[in-house]
Amino acid sequence: MFSGSIPALATPFRDGAFDEDAYRRFVDWQIENGSTGLVPCGTTGESATLDNDEHHKVIATCAEQSAGRVPVIAGAGSNDTQTALWHIKEAQIAGADAVLLVAPYYNRPGQAGLLAHFSYLAERTDLPIMLYNVPGRTVTDILPETVIELHRRFPEKIVSIKDASGDLSRVVTHRMGAGPDFCQISGDDPLALAGYVLGQKGCISVTANVAPKLCADFHTAALAGDYETARELNERLYPLHRAMFVDPSPAPAKYALSRIHDWFEPDVRLPIVECSDAGKAAVDAALEGLGLV
Template sequence: MFSGSIPALATPFRDETFDEAAYRRFIDWQIDNGSSALVPCGTTGESATLDNDEHHRVIAVCAEQAAGRVPVIAGAGSNDTQTALWHCKEAQVAGANALLLVAPYYNRPSQEGLLAHFSYLAERAELPIVLYNVPGRTVTDILPATVIELARRFPGKIVALKDASGDLQRVVQQRMGAPELCQLSGDDPLVLAGYPLGQVGCVSVTANVAPKLCAEFHAAAASGDFETARELNEKLYPLHKAMFADASPAPAKYALSKLFDWFAPDVRLPIVPCSDAAKKAVDDAMDFAGVVA
């Protein structure tokens, strides 16, 4: 259902508020440069610091501006199951095409708790679901057996997994246990290695800044042209690393502010603007990749 370069969109702020005009321009630029789907209100979108009204508005603006040109996968997860269900329903009203549901954070549910949480949402939400496993942020880890069980219980509803566990063995396990599940990377530096194993794309931070290069890389990898894919991967690799030279998404927003005068580098506490060292890492990586607006 999903493949290729899928940016987890940064949410532009100006004067401490959501900059809707900048977001619309950003979405058009992403689509024009080959992004195959869009994720509003993911981690890179600073969903943790959006209030509920802003969260739902960001999704609505994304869906409206995309206007069916590419799918919109709305971040709708929560560590409270009822709040997640509310976000799911609001995302559908807003015009999203699918839901990105992160593992519940802080609570540290068991695997049985994860099965119950995602089953509850799958039974009540109408849109297709992309599971999001990022144990480095949530502590909770959706293990392969749980992913496989969920895919088996809800075929056609739980359709994909964004995996940022860093464990590529899981791609094989999950492909063998749930061959219909669409597997996406959540870790830009590991994408090339994931393609031969069965991943088909990435929900990306770097694609915020270099959507055209990322789209070209994914097209090469998907076609089996790994010589070209390796060349592009090496061109992008310093940028992948620079996106985490400071707390994300500060480096991505700094990079975008260099590309566009209409995209401010503003972030919300507890994220702070890039350090000078991080700015230099981003500057050098952008120069190396030849990234321009």
């Protein structure tokens, strides 16, 4: 279910509200350009500033518009276990194929708390679960021994991890402890090529929002073991990877999308603000270098 180029979809806003029409066009554009899965309500989707009704609406819109063409992996995590369960249930009703569960943030649970949190959720859903470890944002780190134990307890349920720890040695540790069938996905575009060599199968990507065809071509080559082509494409994409974080995300991605599509506004929600002039210049240079504008 999980492989290749999977954009963590930006959520378009217009006049402060979710722009459903733009989102439907965005979903179609992504699929038409080779994205192999979609993640609504991830970090790039500004899930932290969506209210619950909006959160569920975004997932339902993505699932309806994709219409089974690619898997929909719905962001459903929370720092509150019961809220996470609510998001999971709504995602299942909406037709999502799997859920992405971030480590509980702010609370800073220990490894025992993480085991209890994810076990509780796994016992109460039929959907496959992809863990999401991004300690740079959550502070909490899902350590490899916890990942391995969760997969051991729920081998048919906790089947994957999106790893944005930046520690590529974990790919080997997870593979050796959980086995090669445990699906590992990169959470860092610049590290995706190295991750393939070590055993990852794809990337939940920021850059794929903006350059879905090039990202899909890169991941197709890497999955096939054609590392020469993958390396060439990675180096072409690298300035765009960097530009996506020149200002706090997803402001650069949304600005880039507004340059490519007249139906996608660059609007973000506070406390994120729109791209700075320097950020816009970096994004413009990357887009022009790839011939995207």
